[in-house]
Structures are given as structure tokens and as C-alpha cells.
Amino acid sequence: MTVAAKQQNNLQIATIYGILVAISAGHFFNDSIQAVVPAMFPILEKTLNLNYSQIGWIAFMVNMTSSVMQPVFGYYADKRSTPFLLPFGMFMTMVGLIGFGLSPNFFVILCSVFFIGIGSAVFHPEGSRVAYMAAGNKRGLAQSIYQVGGNFGQSLAPVFTAFIFVPFGQKGVLSFVMVAMIGIIILSFVSNWYKGQIAVGVKKAKKKVAEVVQKSVHPKLKTAMILLVFIVFARSWYSAGISNFYQFYLIDDYGLSIKQAQIFIFIFMIAGVIGTFLGGPLADRFGKRNIILFSLIGAAPLTLILPYVPLLLVVPLFFLIGFIITSSFSVTVVYAQELMPQKIGMVSGLIVGFAFGMGAIGAVLYGTLADIFSIKFVMIFCSFLPLLGLLTLFLPSDEKVRRLNEEH
Structure with a gap:
């Protein structure tokens, strides 16, 4: 089925909350399993004697494959939707999960x-x-519901470390196989609904297929997409530094135990969940570009002082930074979809995938810098990244995006 037929079906007015909750749950299961990987870093460092560079390469592998390949699958889905890729993807994750729990060395x-x-x-x-x-008509809210499931799953990484992997070690990973199986069941239900929507969309859109297919993307919107990817890329590098290495900074510079360090990471992550959920509705009210700008520039003063504050101030700063910087998480996806409404799958994969995958490169760089210099050096480097949010000022406003789409 063509992208035009699918998009005509998307013009419905009613918001289908049951499906949104189900796909959010699937997102929760997917990302909570992926969060197992960084959650295991403190354990693997000790049990397999890994250095920071090797940890960076593990983060690189999981993030690069999960992210850079997303636009590829998205491009394919724009040409021909395959609803049952959803449970199939969860099955592939489950296979990797089993191997991870039984891996005897770095290469496995x-x-x-x-x-x-x-x-x-x-x-x-x-x-x-x-x-x-x-x-x-509630795209910001819908994307927030979907994304909050994934962010909540990611936020559980420090909980997994403290309560599962510290006491049970690497074999504790195998307990997540049941989570993957539940995810497969839920996503099979969503896939059945998706398949039905495609069938309905084919009948509704036949008369307008040619009109939508022939409509090209305005050059200014293409430029805006490139700039948006770079902005998300900068945000991803900051998040990669916090999620993968700040726990080591807490352990080395503040003298915390592995379990104590996870509490701080969890605070950052759970604040991000709240920010993700509220960011979409706020963008529907105040504008998507404005929320994207606020999420980075608003967090910059806090990120700049974070490496220098006493432990007592880390918690409130962590919560505020996590909330503010993640408030645009779902908003950037919706903004990208409106830049290029003819390529929903590809741009979704580009923003959520490729741009975040660049954070994987950051993880390798951070690991190398930490081995050469120190973890504190990495944290100071990360603190300047949100300043790149000033580039958001060069993005077109929401109204201008709509006007350019109508004119071209």
C-alpha cells in the first residue's frame, strides 16, 4: 500500500486511546529491555573486567543498530506497510536478550x-x-502517550541495576524473556488493528493517491529537517553522557556505591518521563518550535553548573534537567512529521533513530575520553551541548511549516 492511502486514513478526527495505550505499552516493553544493556554496565565492568572504551563500544553497538537502521525500515514501511513487523521486532529483541544473559565475553x-x-x-x-x-487531531498528545512508554522503560535501567543485576548478576537478564513474550502478544493485537486500518485506507484513498504522491517537499522544509536532526543529535549526545557514564562519575568523584548511584540516574530518567508526557500537550498549545527551543536553552544553565555542585544539589538539578531537556522528545517527532507528511515512517525513523544513533558515537567518544582524561572531563564536555539549542531559532515556525506545505 502507498503512503498516500495510509495518510488519507489518518485524517480521522477521533483519537483512539485504546490503541495509543497498547502501542505505548509495546514501546515500554521494547525500551525497558533495551535499557537492560546500560543497566548492566557496572556489573559487566567488574565481572568481565571491561574498560570504559569497551563499555562505550557496547553502547555504540546497541544504539547504532537500533537507531541508524530505523530510517531504513521506515523508508520501507512508507512504500509498503508490514504491520506484523511489530511483534517480529520484539522477537528479535528476545533472541538478543537470551544471548546477552548467557554471554561469556565481550565479543559475544x-x-x-x-x-x-x-x-x-x-x-x-x-x-x-x-x-x-x-x-x-491530537498529534502532540498521541506522540507523547507513545513516547512516554519508551521513556518510562528506559528510566527503569537504574532500578534494574540496583534490584536485579547487583544481587543476581548477568543471569538476571534472563528474567526479561517473559517481558518480551508479553510484548509480542500486545503488539500482535496492535498489528491486527493496523492491518484493518490499511484495508479501510485503501478504499478511502484511491481517488487522491496521485495528488499526494506528486506533491514534493519544499526546499526550505528539507533544510529545516537537516537542522532538526542536528539539534536532536546534540540533545542525544548529552543524554548519552548522562545515561551511560554519569553513574561512574557519581561512583568515582562522589564515592557512591553502584546501588546508590542508580537512585540519581533514576531521578533523571523519571523526570524525563514526565517531561516527555507533558511536552506534547504543551506543544499543541504553545507551538512545537517553542517547546524544542525551551527544552535545550532552558536546560543549558543547569547543565553547565551540574559538574561542580555538591551532592546535595545533584538531585534537584537532575530532576529539572531531565524534565526540561526531555520535554521536546515527542515534539521533535511530530514537528518532523509535519515537515514531511509524505514520509511519516522515514522521518520518524530519522528523528527517533538516526539522530539518536549519533549519540552512540558519542558513547564511544566519551569512553575513550574517560580512559584518557577522566569521567569528570566527560561530564564537563557534555554540559555545553544544550547550548546548541540556539540553532532552533533558525527553524520555521509551526504556521510557516503549514504554509510552505500548502504552497508547494
């Missing part, structure tokens, strides 16, 4: 996280499309 771990990453890459573009199809 890399192979295992490759499968986890590919499973995630298969899931995300079609997950974003389902959220778009079920959104009705």
Missing part, C-alpha cells in the same frame, strides 16, 4: 546487543506510524 555481548538493536529498529518506525494513525 556485542553480537547479542546487535540483535537487541535490530529488534528495536524494526519496532520504532511502525510504532510511530501507529501513534500517528490513532492520533486524530
Whole structure:
């Protein structure tokens, strides 16, 4: 089925909350399993004697495969939707999960996280499309509901470390196989609905297919997409530094235990969940570009002082930074979809996938810098990244995006 037929079906007014909750749950299961990988870093460092560079390469493998491949699967889905890629992606993740739990060395771990990453890459573009199809006229809210499931799953990484992997070690990973199986069941239900929507969309859109297919993208919107990817790329580098290495900074510079460090990371992550959920509705009210700008420039003063504050101030700063910087998480996806409404799957994969995958390169760089200099040096470097949010001022306003789409 063509992209035009699918998009005509998406013009529905009603928001289908049941499907949004279901796909959000699938997103939760997918990303909570992916969060197992960084959650295991403190354990693997000790049990397999890994250095920071090797940890960076593990983060690189899972993030690069899960992210860079997303636009590829999204492009394919724009040409021909395959609803049952959703449970298939979860199955691939489950295979990688089993291998990760049984991995005896660094190289087997890399192979295992490759499968986890590919499973995630298969899931995300079609997950974003389902959220778009079920959104009705509340695209910001719908994308927030979808994304908050994933962010909440990611936020549980420090909980997994403290209560599962510290007491049970690497074998504790195998307990997540049941989570993957539940995810497969839920996503099979969503896929059945998705398949029905495609059938309905074919009948509704036959007369308008040629009109939408021939409509090209305005050059200014293409430029805006490139700039948006770079902005998300900068935000991803900051998040990669916090999620993968700040726990080591807390341990080395503040003298915390592994379990104590996870509490701080969890605060940052759970604040991000709240920010993700509220960011969409706020963008519907105040504008998407404004929220994207606020999420980075608003967080910059706080990120700049974070490496220098006493432990007592880390918690409130962490909460505020997590909330503010993640408030544009779902908003950037919706903004990208409105820049290029003819390519929903590809741009969703580009923003959620490729741009975040660049954070994987950051993880390798951070690991190398930490081995050469120190963890504190990495944290100071990260603190300047939100300042790149000033580039948002060069993005077209929401109204201008709509006008350019209508004119071209």
C-alpha cells in the first residue's frame, strides 16, 4: 500500500486511546529491555573486567543498530506497510536478550546487543506510524502517550541495576524473556488493528493517491529537517553522557556505591518521563518550535553548573534537567512529521533513530575520553551541548511549516 492511502486514513478526527495505550505499552516493553544493556554496565565492568572504551563500544553497538537502521525500515514501511513487523521486532529483541544473559565475553555481548538493536529498529518506525494513525487531531498528545512508554522503560535501567543485576548478576537478564513474550502478544493485537486500518485506507484513498504522491517537499522544509536532526543529535549526545557514564562519575568523584548511584540516574530518567508526557500537550498549545527551543536553552544553565555542585544539589538539578531537556522528545517527532507528511515512517525513523544513533558515537567518544582524561572531563564536555539549542531559532515556525506545505 502507498503512503498516500495510509495518510488519507489518518485524517480521522477521533483519537483512539485504546490503541495509543497498547502501542505505548509495546514501546515500554521494547525500551525497558533495551535499557537492560546500560543497566548492566557496572556489573559487566567488574565481572568481565571491561574498560570504559569497551563499555562505550557496547553502547555504540546497541544504539547504532537500533537507531541508524530505523530510517531504513521506515523508508520501507512508507512504500509498503508490514504491520506484523511489530511483534517480529520484539522477537528479535528476545533472541538478543537470551544471548546477552548467557554471554561469556565481550565479543559475544556485542553480537547479542546487535540483535537487541535490530529488534528495536524494526519496532520504532511502525510504532510511530501507529501513534500517528490513532492520533486524530491530537498529534502532540498521541506522540507523547507513545513516547512516554519508551521513556518510562528506559528510566527503569537504574532500578534494574540496583534490584536485579547487583544481587543476581548477568543471569538476571534472563528474567526479561517473559517481558518480551508479553510484548509480542500486545503488539500482535496492535498489528491486527493496523492491518484493518490499511484495508479501510485503501478504499478511502484511491481517488487522491496521485495528488499526494506528486506533491514534493519544499526546499526550505528539507533544510529545516537537516537542522532538526542536528539539534536532536546534540540533545542525544548529552543524554548519552548522562545515561551511560554519569553513574561512574557519581561512583568515582562522589564515592557512591553502584546501588546508590542508580537512585540519581533514576531521578533523571523519571523526570524525563514526565517531561516527555507533558511536552506534547504543551506543544499543541504553545507551538512545537517553542517547546524544542525551551527544552535545550532552558536546560543549558543547569547543565553547565551540574559538574561542580555538591551532592546535595545533584538531585534537584537532575530532576529539572531531565524534565526540561526531555520535554521536546515527542515534539521533535511530530514537528518532523509535519515537515514531511509524505514520509511519516522515514522521518520518524530519522528523528527517533538516526539522530539518536549519533549519540552512540558519542558513547564511544566519551569512553575513550574517560580512559584518557577522566569521567569528570566527560561530564564537563557534555554540559555545553544544550547550548546548541540556539540553532532552533533558525527553524520555521509551526504556521510557516503549514504554509510552505500548502504552497508547494
